[in-house]
Amino acid sequence: MAALIEMRGVERTYVMGDNLVHALCGVDLTIEAGSSIAIMGTSGSGKSTMMNIMGCLDQPTRGSYLLNGKDVARLTRTQLADVRGRMIGFVFQSFNLLSRTSALENVEMPLMYQGIPGRERHRRALGALAAVNLADRADHHSSQLSGGQQQRVAIARALVGEAPIIMADEPTGNLDSKTSFEVMAILQGLVRQGKTVILVTHEADIAAYASRVVTLRDGLIIDDKAQTPVKAEVAA
């Protein structure tokens, strides 16, 4: 079986003023479906660029990126949006929920862009909220939810489109340790259900929840090792 993600010689350069910035300088990375992987690195290491490219928000300057066997390195903006919608669910550090919008509608949003009719959207969004134990908060607006609850809504939003990949960019960065633990438990649960979870973090204790840790420095992979993940189990 082909790997879910296969990057070959990926480079990304930016023009900043008169300077050429090399954010990624030739990265090779293969990720199998159903695994959990943490991308680590300090600020400026290129891990954000890596995530943007993996998440189809950005494209490599050079190199190839096969997502589910399909080269996405040279797609148009519209095609990329389509790939994002079908393949990738994002979870951000700052939750990125729409304000003054109910949890349910936030979760429904990705389905709108897939042209799924209202009743079906509603049903699936409720299902996704139930999966993160927030079915009873469906009508609450983001501002009425705690940070942990907001992040769970964001996870539901990432799940609802049935994307095989969940990209979590510092998912616990704005949470206290107890809620961080809850969020990581949910993410680990998703891996058990067969999702591929990619964590982008600079915290080692968050990376510990993944079964593989890739470390970047100055746009290159300097370390790539498998590990036994720490189990985040919510006390009953």
Add this chain to the structure above:
Amino acid sequence: MNIFTTLKLALRALWRNKVRTLLTMAGIVFGIGAVIAMVSGGQGAQQAVKDVFQSLGTNVLILTNGSQRSFGAAGGAGSRQSLTWDDLKALQTGEITTIKWIAPTLQTRTQVASEEANWNTQVVGTTAIWFQIRNWAAVQGTVFDDDTGNSNAKVAVIGHTVATQLYGTSNPVGQTIRIAGQPYEVIGVLASKGQGPMGDYDDTLVIPVKTYEQKLSKGLAKYINGQVLISMVTDDSAERTMSSISGLLRDRHKLDASDEDDFRIRNPAEFAQAQQDSTQRIATLLAIVAAVSLFVGGIGVMNIMLVSVIERTREIGIRMAVGAKPIDVMTQFLVESLVLAVLGGMLGLALGAGAAKYMAGYFGWKFFFPATTAAIAFLVAGGVGVVFGLYPAIRASRLDPITALRYET
């Protein structure tokens, strides 16, 4: 994305900024409102002018006495007595071939009474042909025949309002009416012409002109103390007829070439045309003002949509991250400005129609709802929304999702 979903999103976004939405719509509201009020009012005014013209009868000239001049100060039209009954006869000989009918018209307001009630109305003294010139028939009884019209019989044909005021629902024909104290027999009731800009057409009654002179004036006189209605054979003979009449009368009045006319001939059709022309000019000016207002309104829409795009940069980023295509984002903002403009157009329509209705009531016009103009105005409002919303929408759709996601509000 589904169009209803897009519409719902747009309405919600506009609802969230109610005050801003209303203020942005104002330009469009007044633009469209002005168009509707202007077109409706213009139609009302034109119709009113037409009604006056039509109530006089078509192809009619009005001949009146000239103005009295004493030491250079001119009196009003008719202040000088110059037209004689012999002049009238001379015009009736058929010498001027374009003249069809001629009717002297004397009028005054006086008190009239039945057994039960009394009323103050306009009394007209004229001949039988007057009813043909005015194109006015009786609905009960008859109007004068030629003999009655030229006699001094004490008979009257009454207008609908007078009939109602004096006789209520009973048939007035054959009953006695007292005009300035004298008894007359009612021989007919005129068909209702309704309200006109000059007042109630039906508030009038008609008696033979000789009777009028004997009972309501100082007796049979040499001069015509009123006006003469002249109807012409064809529409286009007004100029010729007027100069023929003028020539004939100047001759009879022995006026030198240097003397001014001692009579006046007016052509109501010309007056009506002039009125319509000026109404048309004002309408055109207003249309320009309305267009400018719509344009300014459109700029307002564009301005607020640009602000909205910037304010919602983060939202755009989120939507793009979860799979919104550039066209989805563009559609969302375009539909929003379209809805904004169309709502403005609807409010403008209501406002314009309201203003037109008020104007119509105030000036005594008929109220017209200009359906075609309303439809066009509506489309124009929508067009303004699309045209001025396009640039902000394109800007939104071109945002880079990464930058947009990082945008701090």
